[in-house]
Amino acid sequence: MNNELYRKLVDLYAGNELPAELEDQMDLAAASDPDLSRDMTSLRRTVDTLHSLEDPDYTEESYHRILMKLYARGAEIESQVPVSSHFQYQLPLQG
Amino acid sequence: MPNDALRDSLAEKRWLTALAKGDPQALGGLYEMYGERIFRYTFRMLGNRTDAEDATAETFLRVLRRSAELRADGAFRTWLFRIARNLCIDKMRQHKLMELPSDAHYSGSEERATLRVTVQQALADLPMEYREPLVLCDLEDMAAREAAEILKISVPALKSRLYRGRRALRDKLGGTLERTS
Numbered sequence: 001m002n003n004e005l006y007r008k009l010v011d012l013y014a015g016n017e018l019p020a021e022l023e024d025q026m027d028l029a030a031a032s033d034p035d036l037s038r039d040m041t042s043l044r045r046t047v048d049t050l051h052s053l054e055d056p057d058y059t060e061e062s063y064h065r066i067l068m069k070l071y072a073r074g075a076e077i078e079s080q081v082p083v084s085s086h087f088q089y090q091l092p093l094q095g
Numbered sequence: 096m097p098n099d100a101l102r103d104s105l106a107e108k109r110w111l112t113a114l115a116k117g118d119p120q121a122l123g124g125l126y127e128m129y130g131e132r133i134f135r136y137t138f139r140m141l142g143n144r145t146d147a148e149d150a151t152a153e154t155f156l157r158v159l160r161r162s163a164e165l166r167a168d169g170a171f172r173t174w175l176f177r178i179a180r181n182l183c184i185d186k187m188r189q190h191k192l193m194e195l196p197s198d199a200h201y202s203g204s205e206e207r208a209t210l211r212v213t214v215q216q217a218l219a220d221l222p223m224e225y226r227e228p229l230v231l232c233d234l235e236d237m238a239a240r241e242a243a244e245i246l247k248i249s250v251p252a253l254k255s256r257l258y259r260g261r262r263a264l265r266d267k268l269g270g271t272l273e274r275t276s
Contacts (some may be wrong), residue, residue, distance in 0.1 A: 011262075042265055042273075043261060043262065046261055046264055046268065046272060047261055049210070050214070050229065050233035050234060051236075053234065054207065054211060055135050056135055056147075058131045058134050058135060062134060062148055066126075066130065066151050066155075069149065069152035070122070070152050070156065073152070075122060075156060075159050077122045
């Protein structure tokens with residue numbers, strides 16, 4: 001296979017969608033083709049970075065705030081998790 | 096079907112049936128099942144916690160309002176993501192531009208957190224047609240077929256947008272990834 005064909009397969013390479021044998025052939029071809037090598041490496045690194053990024057924290061506060069928004073909009077909803085005490089309204093202490 | 100998927104499918108069916116009968120526990124059950132995923136998706140689309148919480152709550156309100164129409168036929172999750180997606184698009188139109196996650200909390204090292212914000216910013220700068228497949232397939236790990244259904248496009252069209260989106264993101268990130276790898 002020539003390198004022009006490999007260039008068309010870079011997207012599949014980056015997404016780990018190629019059979020191992022074909023991937024090995026591309027790695028071999030990239031060893032003597034700096035442009036192909038750069039394209040393969042940088043695109044796969046982009047995909048790997050996306051896959052490895054941490055999820056946004058779904059905090060207990062967010063969980064309860066969403067529930068509160070649902071209550072406030074009139075939804076009848078019974079949470080499976082008890083509401084934390086710090087979400088309950090408390091009167092200020094007066095001396 | 097793997098055990099977890101079967102269990103989720105049965106639970107979803109049970110909650111949707113209960114919701115149609117007006118059981119107040121049903122919405123809570125569906126929120127327990129899908130609340131986190133919808134929140135994560137809306138956060139990634141909108142870039143900030145407050146809007147993501149609003150969009151998540153509104154998504155489940157729509158579930159409640161349309162409870163009579165919902166069927167436990169396996170398409171509920173796709174429908175749920177479509178609703179969330181439409182709400183995100185509405186919010187983005189209202190804001191006109193994406194906001195950075197000023198109140199974002201990410202676990203991990205400072206370097207990873209910086210990378211996360213950098214990628215989020217680069218994603219926000221991408222055209223919607225590229226951003227959506229990246230969020231669904233690469234960040235939410237969704238199968239191409241389901242992502243295509245949510246976006247109402249064919250699988251080849253989804254793949255084409257995904258591949259072009261990855262290249263556009265790479266170009267936006269420039270040397271950032273090389274420095275952090």
